[in-house]
Amino acid sequence: MNVEEIKSVLKEQREDADNLMSKAISRDVPKEELLVNLSIPNVLAILGVRRSGKSTLSLLLLKDKKFAYVDFDDERLRNLKAEELHMVEQAIYELYGNTNYILFDEIQNIPGWEPFVSRLRKTKRIVLTGSNSKLLSGELATSLTGRHVDFILFPFSFKEFLRFKGVNYTEPFTTRERAEIKNYLREYMSIGGFPEALLLNSKQIINSIYNDILLRDVVQRLKIRRISKFKDFSSAIISLYSSEVSLNRIAKMLNVDYKTIDEWFYGLSSSYLIYPVERYTGKLSRIAENKKVYVVDTGIIQEVSVKKDFGRLMENLVAVYLLRKNQNRGVYFVKGEDYEVDFLDEKSGELIQVTYDEDGIKERELSSLVKASSLLGFKPKIITWDREEVMDYSGKKIMMEPLWKFLLK
Incomplete structure (x- = not known):
């Protein structure tokens, strides 16, 4: 490609981007905080699973700024070489003038892109998007120690889902509104x-999105050859949502060596398709134990997993809510010899048990929560489908909150 051809592509991309911004649903993100951190020579990286809205969010962040936009997911630019990126820079100046802000969408598609951005960020405010957690793992990360801000974007939250539907409920909720919200929540859990x-x-x-993630963000990046076997592995992991996962057991089941399985697991998590949650030990160090696995979106679970357990789907929603709120930090599960609690949210100081209480809350769930609370000193909470009350159990006050209300905070 030459500069004129690149200019033509960038002009088309900007027209599409302006059209997208005019129809976009606002997202619940700390916009001002992110923009404040976007100062020279900082780089803002918007990360997250493919097709979760990273491009749209980035465009909305810069909507009131004079900015240039380049989408490297465009097949016309995807085959550019790193040494040709100077032509992109020239095209930007010719189209936009001496703009201060530049948005590079999915720039990791260009191998060796880091020196290009590292040079530009000294005079420009750079926003990057990427569908892989290792976007800033190369040369740029070395030169940007302490000089980049990462933000993980998830698919629509339940609150954003309601906004998309044009629904706006405010407290206090009427009986009719509560029923409608629960119906919307069932729809959200499904799609x-x-x-x-x-x-x-x-x-x-959703199947198209799922296969796109597997092929473009895992298979191509890890150069996986046993694609059919890898897809079997991915299906197995998705089906184990809200459960502890033993990679050793899966390796034996699929007749694949552990090292390969571990690499595949890393690929799924670095693409933001799954989120492994570690057991709480009171330390921040990594521990070589099984992790619980949660899937980024219940729509994928519904399409891929054979078994759909309502309680586990509820737990997955709570996990994603906490991971989104805490930006994938400070969320654990708790397990002792005779007790287990679904979540510890270090930021809020809460131990959270999730239950679909159709037949009443099980005794072991209550006793586990109280024991963990007494040992660790965190507040106990139970997320239910519909119950809202404060329970007194073994001398502990336990807050019970409906899932829909918890997700709307």
């Missing part, structure tokens, strides 16, 4: 929060 799936009102698009 999930990928913007494209909601726009098209189609579950079929």
Whole structure:
């Protein structure tokens, strides 16, 4: 490609971007905080699973700024070489003038891109998007120690889902509103929060998104050859949502060596498709034990997993809520010899048990929560489907909160 051809592509991309911004649903993100951190020579990286709305969010962040936009997910630019990126820079100046802000979408598609951005960020405010947690793992990360801000974007939260539906409920909720919210929550649990799936009102698009993540963000990046076996592995992991996962057991089941399985697991988590949650030990060091696995979106669970357990789907929603709120930090599960609690949210200081209390809350869930609370000193909470009260159990006050209300905070 030459500069004129690149300019033509960038002009088309900007027209599409302006059209996208005019229709975008606002996201619940700390916009001002992110922009304040975007000062020279800092770089702002918007990360997250493919097709979760990273491009749209980035465009909305810069909407009131004079900025240049380059989408490297465009097949016309995807085959550029790092040494040709100077032509992109020239095209930017010719189209936009001496702009202060530049948004590079999915720039990791260009191998060796880091020196290019490292040079530009000394005079420009740079926003990057990426579908892989190792976007800033190379040369740029070395030169940007303490000079980049990462923000993980998830598919629509339940609150954003309601906004997309044009629904706005405020407390106090009427009986009718509570019933409607629960119906919307069931729909959200079924289709999930990928913007494209909601726009098209189609579950079929979720399979397309899922396969796109596997092939483009894992298979291609890790150069996986045993694609069929890898897909079996991914299906097995997705089916184990809200459960502890033993990679050794899966390796034996699929007749694949542990090292390969571990690499595949790393690929799924670095693509933000799954989120491994560690057991709480009171230390921040990594521990070589099984992790619980949660899937980024319940729509994918519904399409991939054979078994759909309502209680586990509720737990997965709570996990994603906490991971989104805490930006994938400070969320654990708690397990002792005779007790287990679904979540410890270090930031809020809460131990959280999730239960679909159709037949009443089980004794072991209550006793586990109280024991963990007494040992660790965190406040106990139970997320239910519909119960809202304060329970007194073994001398502990336990707050019980409906899932829909918890997700709307």
